[in-house]
Amino acid sequence: MGSNQLLPDKDYLVRMENISKVFGTITALRDVNFGVERAEVRALLGDNGAGKSTLIKILMGVYQPTTGQIYFENKLVNITSPAQARAIGIEAVYQDLALVNLMSISRNFFLGREMTKNLGPITYLDIRKMNEVCKQSLHDIGIEIRSPNERVGSLSGGERQSIAIGRGVYFGAKLLILDEPTSALSVAETRKVLTYIENARERGLGVIFITHNVHHVYMVADSYTIIRHGMNVGTYYKGELSEDDIADLITGDRES
């Protein structure tokens, strides 16, 4: 049953061991152990201010841990920037941060990783190829778009999420981090986004699904880690606890 320990028989894609983070006099995280396997959807649950986003920002290279180590594919890593996290295969999908609303789907898809052609000394964008690859690779993971030239700003929240997920999958991300991906979505859109998450899992990606609401994630998650007051209250696998039990653990109405 749930504990703060990593399990010795699991082959984790990412392991965060004994992570603590102190901001001045405030201890945001205390000795947290957290690991995600390949092809696993892990729900990271906790109330607002519990410390779940601090944990993820450490994984993304936004913050450095005060103590503790991170292993990615069994190698000790020191992640110092979001660009570096991305380079080793950690892709974060933030609802507002990931995409430029004023730019087209294709432009966003290749943002920072554009395809080019050369004509003598002149390097220029291979726009046609980018449009084709964008449309095709989104199609491959079940996302249909009207046109790669459409502005991201005119898409719905769910469509935007799906573009960001598709981009991560295409560029070979091994670990997808989704920050409250379904909190602002309609029921139908939520179902769609959950399908994309399942597709990503089928392709062998590890997925971290951050939310404060267990109902958003109960159906799709393989396991649940609950953070409260900066501590890992426990990691539970599917079937070990009911939805209501997990909700109680998040709020502290029930002790583990």
Next chain:
Amino acid sequence: MDKAGFLKQRNRLDFASLREWGILIVFVLIVGILMLLSPSSFARPTNLINIVKQASINGILATGMTFVIISGGIDLSVGSIVALSGVIAASFAHPGEYPLIVPIVLSTLVGGVAGFLNGIGVAYGNIPPFIVTLGSMTMIRGMALIVARGSPVFNVTKAFENIAGGFLFDTIPYLVIYFVVTAAIGAFVLTRTVFGRRVYSVGGNEMAAKVSGIQVDRIKVAVYSISGFLAGVAGLLLASRIVSGNPTSGVSYELDAIAAVVIGGISLSGGSGKWYGAVIGALLIAVIGNGLDILNVSAHFQLLIKGAIIITAVLLDVKSKGNRT
């Protein structure tokens, strides 16, 4: 996606693209009306070429300004750079002193360096672009006056005068050619290169650009360098055109360039705008000035009209944004 939502999205897109084409339609309309009102003088080919010539220097400045504004910044220093680079160009263009290449290289280099320093201030000093370039505008104006010792630098070579004053095949002014070449290169860089795209992404969502591994600071330094360099070119051309380096020239040129960009539908909040916006904006300003002159409208009324056009352009921008997201 349900049908109603789909239709709504189509409309929204159409409105946005209508606005992007809108300025082109307005431009054609105004030119058409002026041609009808004054077929004998406005519509004459020599007059039309003259309009493009009048738009050239502002158009070159506006091309540089386009990069800065799309990246989410602003460059107020270009008018002063025009004066400084013009003074430097004229100072090295006296007969019998240096070959023509010297004033050309020095004046454009000075512009590029000034822009580079603006970029450093914005990107690494974390000072708002308005403040950085307001300060450098004043400093560079001072430097122009110091270098010129307070009065215009006269006595330049015929070859120097010919840089902007000459004609290709005796019909097309060189100024027009510089404008067209600058606009074409600017358009290519903006729409067809990795750098161009990154300029848009920095202006559209700086955090997303950063998270995507784009070196935002370098992009910022680059756009101010481009703007400064083109201001140096404009200063060289202006000095050649007025056959002297005047330290008080170029006053409020930055505002004309910003006006051209804004009229061309390029959003002051950054991240959006078409490559041809600045070209159309600069041409429109010149067309209106020329047309109103021909129709004998006083210069005072011209200012009134120009200002009203700028406000209308921004109003369209704000309205369409409110509808988009």
